[in-house]
Amino acid sequence: MKGKILASRYKIIDYIASGGFGRTYLAEDIQLPSKVKCVVKQLYPSIEDPKFLAVARRLFKTEASTLHNLGNHDQIPKLLAYFEEEEKFYLVQQYIEGQTLGKELNPSHVWSEAQIIELLNDSLNILKYIHAKGVIHRDIKPDNLIRRNSDHKLVLVDFGTVKNVLNGQTNIGQLTVPVGTQGYMPTEQARGKPRPTSDLYALGIICIQALTGVEPLDLEEDDEGELIWESLADISPQLAEILTKITRYHFKDRYQSAEEVLQALTPLLDKTISKSDSASANEPSSSSSTEFHNLTPVSASPTIDNGLPPTSVIDGGTSHYIIGQTSNFPAPQNSQAVASKIRPFPDANYENISEPAQPAGKSKNRKILGVAIACGVAIMGGMYLFIRQPITDNQPNTPDSPNELPSSPTERINQGEGFRKDL
Numbered sequence: 001m002k003g004k005i006l007a008s009r010y011k012i013i014d015y016i017a018s019g020g021f022g023r024t025y026l027a028e029d030i031q032l033p034s035k036v037k038c039v040v041k042q043l044y045p046s047i048e049d050p051k052f053l054a055v056a057r058r059l060f061k062t063e064a065s066t067l068h069n070l071g072n073h074d075q076i077p078k079l080l081a082y083f084e085e086e087e088k089f090y091l092v093q094q095y096i097e098g099q100t101l102g103k104e105l106n107p108s109h110v111w112s113e114a115q116i117i118e119l120l121n122d123s124l125n126i127l128k129y130i131h132a133k134g135v136i137h138r139d140i141k142p143d144n145l146i147r148r149n150s151d152h153k154l155v156l157v158d159f160g161t162v163k164n165v166l167n168g169q170t171n172i173g174q175l176t177v178p179v180g181t182q183g184y185m186p187t188e189q190a191r192g193k194p195r196p197t198s199d200l201y202a203l204g205i206i207c208i209q210a211l212t213g214v215e216p217l218d219l220e221e222d223d224e225g226e227l228i229w230e231s232l233a234d235i236s237p238q239l240a241e242i243l244t245k246i247t248r249y250h251f252k253d254r255y256q257s258a259e260e261v262l263q264a265l266t267p268l269l270d271k272t273i274s275k276s277d278s279a280s281a282n283e284p285s286s287s288s289s290t291e292f293h294n295l296t297p298v299s300a301s302p303t304i305d306n307g308l309p310p311t312s313v314i315d316g317g318t319s320h321y322i323i324g325q326t327s328n329f330p331a332p333q334n335s336q337a338v339a340s341k342i343r344p345f346p347d348a349n350y351e352n353i354s355e356p357a358q359p360a361g362k363s364k365n366r367k368i369l370g371v372a373i374a375c376g377v378a379i380m381g382g383m384y385l386f387i388r389q390p391i392t393d394n395q396p397n398t399p400d401s402p403n404e405l406p407s408s409p410t411e412r413i414n415q416g417e418g419f420r421k422d423l
Helices: 050-070 113-132 160-165 196-212 237-246 258-282 335-340 360-394 409-422
Strands: 010-019 022-029 037-043 079-085 088-094 098-100 145-148 154-156 295-297 311-315 318-322
Touching (some): 010 037, 050 088, 113 154, 113 196, 113 237, 113 258, 196 237, 196 258, 237 258
Parallel strands (some): 295 318
Antiparallel strands (some): 010 022, 022 037, 079 088, 098 145, 145 154, 311 318
């Protein structure tokens, strides 16, 4: 089949798997520029009976139409095409890139309660949708739930209603033979009478398997057919009650719709979200990604005489207006770079922000120091004048201006002799 082109459009590029109903291939749509990948399921009856082939063809078209309508849901693969070629039926569906839930289940690593709540919430919304459309999947199991790589959501695949058409039964009345997987299939479905609660039962079994690490067929039962499992799981009584009710032996004792289960799950889901938000809020923020959301003045703190201007520092995501530099909050080396990252809260009142007042004790000390300095200057000035006056009185008269200088050599000699006599 590799390299074969079906319906002049879908080129087979790889083999995926095979089963009792046919084979599954990975293909690409060669009529699209991007050659989008898709899944081609080759379906064919196990016997060659003309009457059965006619009925199978009619029911196949009905089922294909149903899948097409269901494909409008984001977590159900879209049906791209269905056709018959060489007396074989083909379904072409959207390719989901991811891994099955079966690969995530590990007996040595049980799931937490939060993971189970997420699994239930994700899957129940899908079942709520298809049940509203009148469709019962009939084969809910880990291998039919794919976790999509793009968003990690679960996608439900491989609807059992299509398999049901091609089980090779020659008797038309036997076309509703049991479809499902042992361990995940409840008793009413094994008798060929599936109900929406049958899908809920299978989902509950998957959750118990993930919580306990025990395969469904290995779970113990009591005399009434009820499963014994609660002692093997470490979960809250509320979640245990939900899973016990969803997997009751008789379908009348179970939740009757996916909506009922979702309503019972809502308190646990809200609690899980609340815990997740609290954990995120308590995580320390890195200095590289912290942003300022508020600017709040704080009371004046003792300043350190280092000549630094007021700076803004980070404290738990809030900007605090402080003076100088403290041992707990080192001043940034590049104050301009820090200021450029500040994004104050829009409602902050910057007009009311003022320089913090200096401590009263320090202001008083400065006033006393100023008065003391002024008094000291006055006393020093008086002493200087007092000492200078006697010295001035004892000095000989000297000319105060060039006009009083001696005009003749005789006068200069006489003045010199008088100066020597004084000595």
